[in-house]
Each structure stands twice: as structure tokens, then as C-alpha cells.
Ligand SMILES: Cc1ncc(COP(=O)(O)OP(=O)(O)O)c(N)n1
């Protein structure tokens with residue numbers, strides 16, 4: 001018989017399906033994958049849902065929910081499980097009865113109402129959840145409103161959250177209770193954990209972004225890390241970091257509450273590696289091309305940004321540390337390729353991406369009339385900006401000139417430019433920048449200029 005268990009951990013979600021892919025089992029499975037855990041599913045209800053509303057709910061018969069749990073537990077095995085939308089008292093009762101037969105860690109997300117205001121657990125089922133499932137729970141993860149309902153207390157401050165977390169744990173027999181701070185006022189979003197008689201706080205900056213499915217993804221991240229054998233406190237720490245990133249990088253889709261992005265956790269490091277490797281290769285190729293006459297006095301840089309929505313500031317753009325310079329008769333990168341190594345070109349490419357997100361790479365060259373003429377002759381789209389036209393309020397803002405210039409040049413061209421130049425200013429060298437989708441695309445345009 002195959003024995004994969006030592007190599008891959010498994011996590012089970014017992015929850016509803018969200019056709020919009022933002023919450024429920026869809027969010028849970030993405031989260032499990034993001035942490036390298038194999039996801040298992042017992043669907044409790046099918047919802048016709050989007051970012052605006054829940055249009056219809058079809059509940060799965062309790063015995064079919066139980067069969068799903070048994071099917072995976074008995075063949076594949078479960079290292080940790082979570083519950084989400086349980087919909088009605090019969091499903092809660094059946095799930096609680098079944099889970100008592102297994103001893104894996106269990107995270108209970110007491111989902112009651114969706115962000116769009118639709119009931120996801122009947123009023124009558126709340127008592128059953130508390131009496132029959134909470135005593136089996138390693139952790140219960142209510143938000144402020146769910147915790148108010150469960151404890152009968154009003155929660156406004158962290159002190160209120162501490163009192164409520166302790167009361168819920170002591171009255172229900174749950175081993176741990178974490179009250180999420182998303183809806184509790186304050187500069188930071190602070191989650192309050194009560195576990196085995198102790199309190200702990202988890203703090204992260206309150207960020208703007210996409211929040212549909214945050215409760216589901218947060219509890220799934222804790223579950224995945226419990227499946228991997230982390231302690232509860234380590235699992236929550238990672239889940240907090242993960243969910244903050246997921247909110248900031250959420251995809252702005254739909255017209256209502258946009259969904260959190262669980263895959264950012266996996267995708268950002270993967271994209272960073274791709275960007276780093278591609279740029280390193282292109283910088284070596286640029287050195288081999290050796291265009292000594294095109295290196296500006298201040299040096300050249302060659303940059304490549306992460307894709308949107310991950311490219312937000314200069315630390316998301318790779319460049320050459322110390323730039324690329326003329327060294328005798330050759331062109332040499334001074335330092336290695338690093339994220340955050342460019343300032344000017346990073347700002348240029350980030351602004352360019354606001355208009356053309358697919359254009360993620362740039363290289364600056366010494367400006368000359370000849371270079372611009374050649375670019376036009378070989379069919380590149382050329383545009384420019386004039387630093388003397390820069391509005392005083394832009395000039396007064398540190399770092400605003402280049403983004404303003406790039407925007408001005410793109411608007412002037414009326415289409416996607418391949419090369420943007422400016423003629424300099426007092427103490428500022430004239431410059432030409434080639435833009436492309438990838439560093440190879442930039443080198444292709446450069447080779448047209450070198451022909
Ligand atoms: C099927 C399903 N399960 C859970 C929810 C709740 O999602 P949401 O309303 O975004 O709230 P949090 O997951 O962030 O607590 C749902 N809408 N659908």
C-alpha cells in the first residue's frame with residue numbers, strides 16, 4: 001500500500017461552497033495549498049454567491065456530510081480539520097457526532113452571517129454548535145459580532161475581548177478562543193487569544209484591501225499549520241501574517257466585497273524567484289552586448305517588477321545594486337541583482353504599470369538625438385517629457401518628478417511607448433529609458449537600436 005503520509009499533511013474543511021470563489025471551501029482549499037497541505041472537503045451547503053450577495057442556498061443532507069468526512073478520514077487520513085458554514089442544527093449535530101470519533105485538532109469558525117448580511121447558520125443551530133461542537137474544538141475563531149452573540153457581552157475594547165474570550169472558553173469547554181480584531185476599533189488589528197489559561201495578542205497593521213473570505217482563510221491557515229505539527233500559537237502567528245498579505249493583495253473583482261487572496265503567500269516568493277533569475281540573465285547579456293557609448297554619466301540600471309497586484313513599491317522591483325557602469329572599455333554591473341536596489345527606474349516602471357500593467361521592465365540609457373532618431377526609424381514608439389513643464393506642486397513632492405514625467409509621456413504618445421526620454425534640467429543628465437514586458441523584451445528593443 002502506498003504511504004504518502006510522512007511527506008504530505010492533510011487538512012479537512014467541513015464548510016459551504018461559494019460560487020464566487022472567495023469564501024467557503026474554495027478559500028479553504030486555496031489556503032491549504034498555499035501552506036503545502038493536501039486539502040480534503042466535506043461540503044455542507046452549495047451557495048449561489050457573488051461579491052454582492054448570496055442568491056440561493058442548497059443544503060446537503062447531514063448523512064451525506066458525514067459520509068464525506070468518513071470517506072476521507074478512513075482512506076486518506078486527516079491531520080487537522082476546520083468547520084465553516086454548517087447551515088442548520090441537523091448538520092451541526094451530525095458533524096459533532098462524527099468528529100468525536102477522531103482525535104485530530106479541530107478549528108471551529110462559528111460562521112453565522114455573511115459580510116453581505118445573509119444568515120449562514122440558523123438561530124436554532126447556534127446553541128447546538130456551542131453545546132455539541134465547541135467542547136471538541138482546539139480553537140474557536142469568532143469575529144467581534146459572533147463573540148458578542150456567543151458570550152452575551154458587548155465588545156468594544158481589547159479588555160472586553162479578553163473577558164469574552166475567557167468566558168466563551170470556560171463556559172463551552174473549547175480549548176482555545178481567539179476573537180478577531182477586524183471589527184474592534186484601534187490603529188492595529190489585534191486578535192485576542194485565550195488558550196490554556198493564558199492570554200496572547202496578535203497584532204498587525206490595519207490594512208486596506210479585500211476582505212471577503214478572511215474568516216474562512218484565517219481559520220484554514222491555522223488548520224493547515226496545525227496539520228503540519230506547529231503549535232497553536234505558531235500557527236496563529238503565521239495565519240495572521242498570511243491574512244494581512246491576502247487582504248492587501250486581494251484581487252479587485254466583482255462589484256461588492258472583493259475576495260482575499262490566499263495564493264499571494266505562495267505566488268509572491270515564486271514570482272520573486274522568476275523575476276530575479278530573468279533579470280540576472282538579462283544583465284549578463286547586457287554586459288556581453290557591451291554598449292559602452294550608451295551608459296549615462298550616472299550609470300544605467302536595469303529593473304524588473306513583480307506582476308500586479310504584487311508590485312506596490314520599490315522593494316517589489318528588482319534592479320542592479322550600485323547600477324551598471326562603464327569600466328574601461330567594458331560595461332559592468334557593480335553589484336548583484338536585488339529587490340529594492342533601484343530608486344529612479346523603479347518609480348518609472350511602477351508608474352508605467354499603472355497604465356500598462358504588462359510592462360514590467362526598464363533600462364536607462366545615455367540620451368542623444370541620434371538614439372531617438374534611430375528608435376523612431378526602427379519603429380519603436382517614442383515619447384518624452386520636459387522637466388521644465390513640471391507643475392510646482394509636483395516639484396515640491398519628493399520623488400514625484402519621474403512618475404509625473406512617465407504619465408505625461410504616456411498620455412502624450414496616446415499609445416504604449418517603447419522609449420521615453422527627457423532632456424534634463426539643472427544638474428540633471430538627459431536620459432532615455434527603454435520599457436518592455438520582460439528584460440528580454442527590453443534587450444530585443446535595445447538590439448534594434450544597436451544594429
Ligand atoms: C460558503 C460561505 N462560507 C462562509 C462565508 C462567510 O464569508 P464572509 O461573508 O466573507 O465572511 P468571512 O469569511 O470573512 O468571515 C460565506 N460568505 N460563504
Ligand SMILES: Cc1nc(C(=O)O)sc1CCOP(=O)(O)O
Nearest residue numbers: 298301342343344345346364431
Ligand atoms: C539617476 C537616474 N535618473 C534617471 C532618470 O530617468 O531621470 S535614471 C537614473 C539611473 C538609475 O537610477 P536608479 O539606480 O535609482 O534606478
